[in-house]
Amino acid sequence: MATYKLLLLPGDGIGTEVMAEVKRLIAWMNQHGLGTFETEEGLVGGAAYDAEGVAISDATMARAQASDAVIFGAVGGPKWADVPYEARPEAGLLRLRKDLALYANLRPAICYPALADASSLKREVVDGLDIMIVRELTGGVYFGEPKTIVDLGNGQKRAIDTQVYDTYEIERIGRVAFELARKRRNKVASMEKRNVMKSGVLWNEVMTALHAREFKDVELEHVLADAGGMQLVRWPKQFDVIVTDNLFGDLLSDVASMLTGSLGMLPSASLGDVDPATGTRKSMYEPVHGSAPDIQGKGIANPIAMLASFAMALRYSFGLGKEADFIETAIANTLDKGLRTADIKSEGTTVVGTREMGQAVIDEV
Amino acid sequence: MATYKLLLLPGDGIGTEVMAEVKRLIAWMNQHGLGTFETEEGLVGGAAYDAEGVAISDATMARAQASDAVIFGAVGGPKWADVPYEARPEAGLLRLRKDLALYANLRPAICYPALADASSLKREVVDGLDIMIVRELTGGVYFGEPKTIVDLGNGQKRAIDTQVYDTYEIERIGRVAFELARKRRNKVASMEKRNVMKSGVLWNEVMTALHAREFKDVELEHVLADAGGMQLVRWPKQFDVIVTDNLFGDLLSDVASMLTGSLGMLPSASLGDVDPATGTRKSMYEPVHGSAPDIQGKGIANPIAMLASFAMALRYSFGLGKEADFIETAIANTLDKGLRTADIKSEGTTVVGTREMGQAVIDEV
């Protein structure tokens, strides 16, 4: 059995708390011969800034490059509100995404049956929901230049951000979406604002051409991003795979998170291209939630998004789809038994902390 | 009593159908001495393109400049999918906003009690909801340059959009939001992405300074736009006034529309600065919904957003707040009686068409 090298970057706030549960899951899998994982740890975000003065050091980046997958917790918090922009905690996350060329961010939004009553939406709207948001992660307004604030004098400043997309960037994320759709319900909704943005015009054009050339068997629909946000709330089950740019993906996936009961449920995978020489790809796995400074240290954070992110690592980086299924089934079973962390509690369920929830999932695997 | 000059621009699709109801309301108000309105009509969007080859002609723009308020229907439709980008129907709307300098877009999201069950959200989440989204409307990525697609050769293109915000643009929209909050529940949530965008950094900085300088009595909260979208779905009643940029405002107001039962319920006002010489301001009123080509010609479009937009005109352009209240109460009463257009129908209600709904509201005024 191959040995996989994981770099764990717990980060800040509840990042370290939910990462602790993944560590125990990994130890358990190693013990039971379900994989051979070697782990090392590194600093990112505010923790890295406090220790090293940057949001992620070159040395940590080198270890990320050398690892088979990065497992990421969460970064940020009010403690670092005043650090220089370039060293803010989020900069560590953005550098990882960019330097590892992790252009494909997969954000599944699944409503576990046991949680169909936990969200603000009506049960029939979310029950059985299973959509996959494919967000472009290394382009657009997140990285385009110029990105600057200039002083115009007289107390006036001008802020500039630039959204840039090239054909090849749209094509490769489109390909990820279409290929995923083929293994699911064969439908892709591409979301942009072509009525206002030139990047939307190009996005639409490239998706249309790619579809006609390589994916005619998949159903493709173009949806304006604002209407898409609305439809996600109105009737989300109309969607299978949604593909969209970096900024729209950020917003739309947060909206989608509310369909699943809690942000604490949502895992994500960030993938680069498969290297034809080795057959491997750079990858990072992280929960969609943040560092939640308000509940930090209380031991009540929901570890499910983090554990489910590790399951995605098994599936997308190591070809261990069956083992990934085990973990996901274990999560569903734990919820079916009525165990809940505080963020997803409801009448008649048993509220437990991070550690108990993590242990309960491991016990189910 | 002053005479007000209105330019009606019905536009495309159901735009003309819902405008017909406003025309009848205006005639009724003129007859009953509730105002003196002179109306003229013009072409915009696809209708203007078909007749004049542009999305709005210079002549129509001149009439808009000379009017006391523009009442706008909706533009667009598949018929014009292939017209040149500069002449696409939306370009008419964008030119009106930009050339009339209508920088403040007010989008109230109110859940009428009678419709608390009509949305995809649970009753307790939306019942009694009353929030006001204040969207910046003449800046940001909608109008920043460069906005272009360049051919890089080898089948590669590059699309560029530019988000630009100057201090004064953020300040003036902030002022609108704070002043509105003072007449409401005294709370403003400012939404941006300062962790990724320089325009978010400046937005945050300007709002903070403006608040400290002139609006200390109002509660100000900074929310990341992605988290804001999530909170709008999770527990929208936490908000009073939301102030945000052009693009985030576009998305967030569409998400918010789903809290009210239907996009067919949402009015909007787009306002310029008050001219100190005349005490008047340029303004345009339009429903948030689009031209809905799928239901065009069927006589089933919901005219409430359009009628409520006219009520906003009375309040914000003509100082006729009491008359605006009459119309809004008439809408609530009509809904209480169980009358519904198809988009908001539910068990035990009576489904009526555009004309009957318009008449029912007028009868209630």
Ligand SMILES: CC(C)[C@H](C(=O)O)[C@@H](O)C(=O)O
């Ligand atoms: C933390 C932040 C930079 C990040 C983003 O905007 O991408 C987060 O919101 C996310 O969605 O992963």
Ligand SMILES: CC(C)[C@H](C(=O)O)[C@@H](O)C(=O)O
């Ligand atoms: C039609 C379109 C240009 C417009 C916008 O993006 O502003 C619409 O979506 C809106 O919200 O008024």
